[in-house]
Amino acid sequence: MRDRRAHSVLFGFDFQVNAAIVLMLENIKELSSLRLEGNEEDIELTLEGNRKILVQAKSVENASSDFSNVRANLKKALMTLSEGAQKVDAKQLIFITNSPNPFNDQYSRSIFWGPTRRPFSTLPSSAQEIVIGYLSTIAVPLDPQKFIVQVFPFETDDETERYKAVMQATNDFIGSLNANTSPGLGKKLLQVWHNNIFINGSKKDATIHLNKKNIIWPIIVLETDISRCEESFTEQFDAGVYDEVVHLYGKTIDSCCERVDFFARVLYDYNQFSCSKKPMDKCLEFVNCSWEDYKSEFAVPGIDNETLEALTKTVLYNVVRRRIIINKIKQGVNL
Amino acid sequence: MIFCSIHIKEGMAERTFNFSKGVNLIFSKENSKGKTTLLRFMLYSLGYSIPSTRKIKFDHCEVVAQIYCDGIGDMRLSRFHNDFIEVMVKSEKKTYILPDQLHELHSIIFGTENQNVLNNILGAIYADQEKGWTLLNRGTAIGSIRFNIEELIRGLSGCDCNDLICSEKQLERELGKYRQLFSVAKYRESIMAESGTLAADNYTVESAVAVSQLLIQQNALQSELKRIDKTLTDNKRIRHYVAEMKLMIQLPDGTTVPVTAENIVGLSDTIDFLVAKRKMISSDLRSVMHQLSGIQKEQHTEEEQLAFFKSESLLEVFDKKIAAVPIDAIAISKEIKRLEKTLKAIRKEISDKTKSDTGVTKSLYENMVKFATELGVGNSESIATSYLFTSNLKELSGAVLHKTVFAFRLAYIIEIEKHLGIKLPIILDSPSGKEVDQANIQLMVNILKRDFSDNQIIIASIFQYDFNSVNIIEINNRLIE
Numbered sequence: 001m002r003d004r005r006a007h008s009v010l011f012g013f014d015f016q017v018n019a020a021i022v023l024m025l026e027n028i029k030e031l032s033s034l035r036l037e038g039n040e041e042d043i044e045l046t047l048e049g050n051r052k053i054l055v056q057a058k059s060v061e062n063a064s065s066d067f068s069n070v071r072a073n074l075k076k077a078l079m080t081l082s083e084g085a086q087k088v089d090a091k092q093l094i095f096i097t098n099s100p101n102p103f104n105d106q107y108s109r110s111i112f113w114g115p116t117r118r119p120f121s122t123l124p125s126s127a128q129e130i131v132i133g134y135l136s137t138i139a140v141p142l143d144p145q146k147f148i149v150q151v152f153p154f155e156t157d158d159e160t161e162r163y164k165a166v167m168q169a170t171n172d173f174i175g176s177l178n179a180n181t182s183p184g185l186g187k188k189l190l191q192v193w194h195n196n197i198f199i200n201g202s203k204k205d206a207t208i209h210l211n212k213k214n215i216i217w218p219i220i221v222l223e224t225d226i227s228r229c230e231e232s233f234t235e236q237f238d239a240g241v242y243d244e245v246v247h248l249y250g251k252t253i254d255s256c257c258e259r260v261d262f263f264a265r266v267l268y269d270y271n272q273f274s275c276s277k278k279p280m281d282k283c284l285e286f287v288n289c290s291w292e293d294y295k296s297e298f299a300v301p302g303i304d305n306e307t308l309e310a311l312t313k314t315v316l317y318n319v320v321r322r323r324i325i326i327n328k329i330k331q332g333v334n335l
Numbered sequence: 336m337i338f339c340s341i342h343i344k345e346g347m348a349e350r351t352f353n354f355s356k357g358v359n360l361i362f363s364k365e366n367s368k369g370k371t372t373l374l375r376f377m378l379y380s381l382g383y384s385i386p387s388t389r390k391i392k393f394d395h396c397e398v399v400a401q402i403y404c405d406g407i408g409d410m411r412l413s414r415f416h417n418d419f420i421e422v423m424v425k426s427e428k429k430t431y432i433l434p435d436q437l438h439e440l441h442s443i444i445f446g447t448e449n450q451n452v453l454n455n456i457l458g459a460i461y462a463d464q465e466k467g468w469t470l471l472n473r474g475t476a477i478g479s480i481r482f483n484i485e486e487l488i489r490g491l492s493g494c495d496c497n498d499l500i501c502s503e504k505q506l507e508r509e510l511g512k513y514r515q516l517f518s519v520a521k522y523r524e525s526i527m528a529e530s531g532t533l534a535a536d537n538y539t540v541e542s543a544v545a546v547s548q549l550l551i552q553q554n555a556l557q558s559e560l561k562r563i564d565k566t567l568t569d570n571k572r573i574r575h576y577v578a579e580m581k582l583m584i585q586l587p588d589g590t591t592v593p594v595t596a597e598n599i600v601g602l603s604d605t606i607d608f609l610v611a612k613r614k615m616i617s618s619d620l621r622s623v624m625h626q627l628s629g630i631q632k633e634q635h636t637e638e639e640q641l642a643f644f645k646s647e648s649l650l651e652v653f654d655k656k657i658a659a660v661p662i663d664a665i666a667i668s669k670e671i672k673r674l675e676k677t678l679k680a681i682r683k684e685i686s687d688k689t690k691s692d693t694g695v696t697k698s699l700y701e702n703m704v705k706f707a708t709e710l711g712v713g714n715s716e717s718i719a720t721s722y723l724f725t726s727n728l729k730e731l732s733g734a735v736l737h738k739t740v741f742a743f744r745l746a747y748i749i750e751i752e753k754h755l756g757i758k759l760p761i762i763l764d765s766p767s768g769k770e771v772d773q774a775n776i777q778l779m780v781n782i783l784k785r786d787f788s789d790n791q792i793i794i795a796s797i798f799q800y801d802f803n804s805v806n807i808i809e810i811n812n813r814l815i816e
């Protein structure tokens with residue numbers, strides 16, 4: 001028999017991680033680091049200037065039908081947030097949940113459908129009263145003006161359904177980067193965040209602490225993968241040539257893009273190359289004009305001319321492309 | 336070519352043996368004193384791969400031989416190790432790797448690059464105590480060194496059969512494999528007949544496939560990780576190097592800026608990039624390894640359960656694996672027949688080509704018959720030309736075989752010397768072995784005295800022989816005393 005308690009702990013932790021991703025994306029420009037306290041259901045976002053956002057994440061497994069615990073969750077969250085607010089000067093105090101009826105209150109229920117973010121002042125009066133009621137029982141209550149109720153759907157064991165709101169937030173974020181990113185990146189990125197970044201290596205301490213770099217660099221790694229490449233570049237080769245070159249010489253191409261002794265030369269030449277076009281178009285023109293200067297580096301015995309040209313161009317293109325993408329993404333997230 | 340001297344050093348003990356141009360007798364009153372060992376040391380010093388004798392390990396000794404070659408004069412060969420030999424000719428030193436460069440070395444000593452001849456010189460000039468006196472025209476001279484009359488004749492007559500021999504070897508290899516495959520097929524048939532249920536079960540096959548796929552992924556990830564680590568280290572080294580240089584640059588507006596890792600375009604970014612990539616790949620690797628250990632654990636449990644139910648013996652596991660291999664005994668047997676036919680045809684062609692040069696064969700035959708007649712083992716009427724290539728040794732025995740072998744050997748030597756234009760030493764280990772009486776020995780000695788007076792003759796024996804002048808090398812208790 002499945003251990004129900006263990007299962008709900010896992011569910012709760014999964015919700016906490018995804019809530020953290022949603023909040024992180026909302027604040028990505030100002031974000032400097034992120035902290036998840038597994039045992040306390042705490043999320044703490046540190047923004048530039050050391051300002052904090054304190055969050056309590058409370059999940060309900062059958063969120064759309066079971067409202068029996070939502071008020072207890074709210075009460076507990078208000079207590080913890082109030083305690084937290086005494087320790088640090090928080091900019092916002094957020095209660096985040098997956099319940100579409102977080103106050104178990106028929107008057108406010110309709111406004112929490114789908115992803116919702118409601119500062120205290122915009123809550124229906126019935127909901128405000130419930131909050132005030134709970135705060136009155138706390139010795140040093142939090143400032144209601146900093147309090148925000150946030151809801152996003154997170155339910156069922158089916159991954160697509162469970163993560164649909166997080167997925168949407170991720171895709172919106174990638175779209176906002178304006179980095180000409182390729183389709184499918186959102187899904188892959190969320191996968192990396194789930195599997196690689198938001199996991200806790202140590203068993204004793206349930207805390208996850210991440211800085212902005214930890215979160216953002218995987219996007220760049222994924223997006224600059226040499227197998228993802230613009231058609232405007234690959235269309236100059238016969239069908240399949242680009243894929244074959246990447247398949248056969250992938251390691252060489254990666255190494256050239258990653259070794260400072262090589263890419264510094266290419267970037268210098270690219271910088272000296274005068275062209276008034278947009279970066280990606282300049283990159284294409286640069287590759288076509290300069291590849292012959294570099295081909296001797298790759299002229300190994302047995303390589304035919306067509307492959308040599310494709311390999312050299314692919315290396316140059318990817319060195320410059322990687323530089324452009326890194327700049328765009330870093331600018332987009334203010335890294 | 337003659338041996339002038341040989342110096343052997345084993346640990347602290349060492350001894351030099353000097354040889355004369357003519358007849359040398361390595362003599363000891365009793366057996367097992369080291370005569371054979373000394374002869375073998377001499378061959379060892381020429382670079383041959385010679386098996387050690389029981390008392391002395393060649394590999395532990397330092398052997399230096401002085402020889403005189405008709406073509407280039409004095410030569411010093413120093414062999415301190417099995418794997419190489421140092422050769423000094425006219426104060427020029429060269430090292431040869433053995434056995435790879437053995438032919439190169441021997442082409443200098445014997446003055447020919449003809450491999451077919453070089454391969455067979457030892458079998459002609461050296462008669463081993465054991466195998467030597469039964470080696471007529473094909474077989475082992477010593478250790479793994481073989482003698483083959485066809486090869487020798489091809490070498491002497493300049494007949495090129497290399498392509499044919501290559502395809503013969505290739506066919507032999509193939510045939511050997513097919514024969515083994517055939518026996519496996521037969522074995523498979525027999526186990527299939529015994530029980531129809533030996534097919535490997537799907538679970539085992541599937542989980543084995545899953546494991547190998549994961550292993551492939553694991554290898555790829557590990558090698559990528561290694562590559563990233565290396566790049567990361569190299570880049571960090573450059574970063575460090577740049578910082579150490581303490582360079583400054585001046586901008587067009589006159590301001591100066593220190594060159595640091597941070598303001599080199601792309602350097603810090605790439606390091607961050609690699610760190611992130613490394614993290615992602617290690618996490619993939621971790622997940623693959625986790626899956627792998629999961630499957631392996633499952634397999635293990637399965638095996639344990641099976642073991643509890645019925646322990647599978649090694650033989651049963653093997654049978655299952657064999658049963659899973661699709662091989663067809665009939666098809667293999669057809670292929671074997673075809674290969675055998677082709678091989679036979681090729682061998683016939685080689686043999687025909689070898690015997691087609693009548694000059695060398697005739698001369699070999701004539702000399703052999705001459706010596707055989709003199710030794711009383713036959714004459715031109717009782718011995719046909721084809722006897723040179725006989726493979727029937729059973730009809731000869733005892734002293735007759737001994738003398739016939741001697742006649743063949745001398746004929747080979749004459750022919751090789753004619754081809755190379757040099758004189759070869761004749762090395763005989765215990766020519767009085769077997770049941771050969773004094774009269775027969777005298778007949779052999781007479782031939783050597785008369786026809787081979789210009790050759791260096793080295794005999795190891797416990798008997799004395801009737802030569803005009805003999806350089807006696809006596810061994811008392813041990814070779815190196």
